[in-house]
Amino acid sequence: MKRGFLNKLVEWRNSSRRKPLLITGVRQCGKTHTLKVFGSTYFDNVCYVNLESSSNYAAIFDYDFDTKRIVREIELMEQCTITPGKTLLILDEIQEVPRAITALKYFCEDMRELHVACAGSLLGVALRNENIAFPVGKVNRMQMFPMSFKEFIVANGQEKYIELLNNWSRDRELPEIYSRPLEQMLKEYYVVGGMPEVVQEYVNTHDFKIVQDIQDEILADYADDFSKHAPTAEVEKIRLVWDSIPRQLAKENNKFMFSHVKEGKRAHELEGALQWLKNAGLAHLLELVQHVEVPLSANADATYFKVYTSDCGLLCRRLRLGYKDFLEESSMLETFKGAVTENFVMNELVCYGKQPYFWRSGNTAELDFLFEEEGEIVPVEVKSATNTQAKSYKLFCKKYKPRRGYKLSLKNLAINDCEGTQTVSLPLYLAWKI
Numbered sequence: 001m002k003r004g005f006l007n008k009l010v011e012w013r014n015s016s017r018r019k020p021l022l023i024t025g026v027r028q029c030g031k032t033h034t035l036k037v038f039g040s041t042y043f044d045n046v047c048y049v050n051l052e053s054s055s056n057y058a059a060i061f062d063y064d065f066d067t068k069r070i071v072r073e074i075e076l077m078e079q080c081t082i083t084p085g086k087t088l089l090i091l092d093e094i095q096e097v098p099r100a101i102t103a104l105k106y107f108c109e110d111m112r113e114l115h116v117a118c119a120g121s122l123l124g125v126a127l128r129n130e131n132i133a134f135p136v137g138k139v140n141r142m143q144m145f146p147m148s149f150k151e152f153i154v155a156n157g158q159e160k161y162i163e164l165l166n167n168w169s170r171d172r173e174l175p176e177i178y179s180r181p182l183e184q185m186l187k188e189y190y191v192v193g194g195m196p197e198v199v200q201e202y203v204n205t206h207d208f209k210i211v212q213d214i215q216d217e218i219l220a221d222y223a224d225d226f227s228k229h230a231p232t233a234e235v236e237k238i239r240l241v242w243d244s245i246p247r248q249l250a251k252e253n254n255k256f257m258f259s260h261v262k263e264g265k266r267a268h269e270l271e272g273a274l275q276w277l278k279n280a281g282l283a284h285l286l287e288l289v290q291h292v293e294v295p296l297s298a299n300a301d302a303t304y305f306k307v308y309t310s311d312c313g314l315l316c317r318r319l320r321l322g323y324k325d326f327l328e329e330s331s332m333l334e335t336f337k338g339a340v341t342e343n344f345v346m347n348e349l350v351c352y353g354k355q356p357y358f359w360r361s362g363n364t365a366e367l368d369f370l371f372e373e374e375g376e377i378v379p380v381e382v383k384s385a386t387n388t389q390a391k392s393y394k395l396f397c398k399k400y401k402p403r404r405g406y407k408l409s410l411k412n413l414a415i416n417d418c419e420g421t422q423t424v425s426l427p428l429y430l431a432w433k434i
Helices: 005-014 031-042 056-063 067-078 098-110 149-155 159-165 176-192 196-205 208-229 232-249 267-279 312-318 323-328 331-351 391-400 428-433
Strands: 021-025 045-050 087-092 115-119 140-144 283-289 300-309 357-361 365-373 376-382 404-409 414-418 421-427
Touching: 005 031, 005 140, 021 031, 031 045, 031 087, 031 115, 045 067, 056 067, 056 098, 067 098, 098 115, 149 159, 149 176, 149 196, 149 428, 159 176, 176 196, 176 208, 176 312, 176 323, 176 331, 176 421, 176 428, 196 208, 208 232, 208 312, 232 267, 232 300, 232 312, 232 331, 267 283, 283 331, 300 312, 300 331, 312 331, 323 331, 331 365, 331 376, 331 428, 357 391, 365 391, 376 391, 391 404, 391 414, 391 421, 404 428, 421 428
Parallel strands: 021 115, 021 140, 045 087, 087 115, 283 357, 376 404, 404 421
Antiparallel strands: 283 300, 357 365, 365 376, 414 421
């Protein structure tokens, strides 16, 4: 399956400021597979080392940080040849050998011509460990996410829609011959999500029962991670917060409330658990901005936020929503459709490099998303159906006069003016066009 992340890896390979690479991302989102494809495509050979597979690897890094010696011993253990400029050295599960992370400083300083790429299933958590001597300024970092809807379209052999829409005018409606299949695939994506193994099985079989079985396995693996990799005192709190996210998303006011996780629990008791889930890539936090001014990050309220999950398919599985619910617009879907739609848009924005926030004015007006791009604020309103009436969006545009904005719904493409803001009505299945 084609991954857009591969293009970022190629840019890294060719960059004049290339350093050893650290890739974080939620477990099973495709980091290792994509690195191997990258290596086999753009290098003469790949040396893949799983640092979790043998305690002997720790011994290599425990001795000293002589990069020539480290490379020589890896060559002997892996029976491979490592040639700077021609070999991609992959250090997988690098969080299992903390001194290997520290060693990246010396690869940067003493053997920069060697392409070193590192990943790990919970690397994002490990990097928060104060006991690791992190090589500040000596590594490049990237975060990988589950497959986007655009990648899902391509995986299903429908790349023709991407090619067609690349140059499609934003004020020209899509005919039903294009809009109906795309809307259909979006419903499928809501349920399947973007975990590569799940997507591959769906492409092969179109069997939603098998899809659900694999999703259950992934969710069970996540639960095991809590026990194996989180501090013992935090494990139960992490489970409580993790279980609370879908329920809180479904509320009309879906601000995340620590008091709703478990009666009697306070924020200071659960903040560490939520941060662990965020570092693991399992949760995305959307912070409130009331004073809308660039930079948004300086005006965000870190105490008032919503929490979304990293994959809408896994969210639907946890809510016990199936494809039939979306097809028949079941009563259960009515409760959760807005939450699933918002979660989808959140993931799309994050996947394409946006840092979204949300805006509130008093108790009546709330804008779903806004982000900053080239010094401008861009508002985004999200509707799960065809209704695009949005008083909050209109109020925001009237107050802040942004140059452009978006209304995402199931309504067709159009461009309108809203209080002086050029507003693109964008179908949800074209969220990647933002």
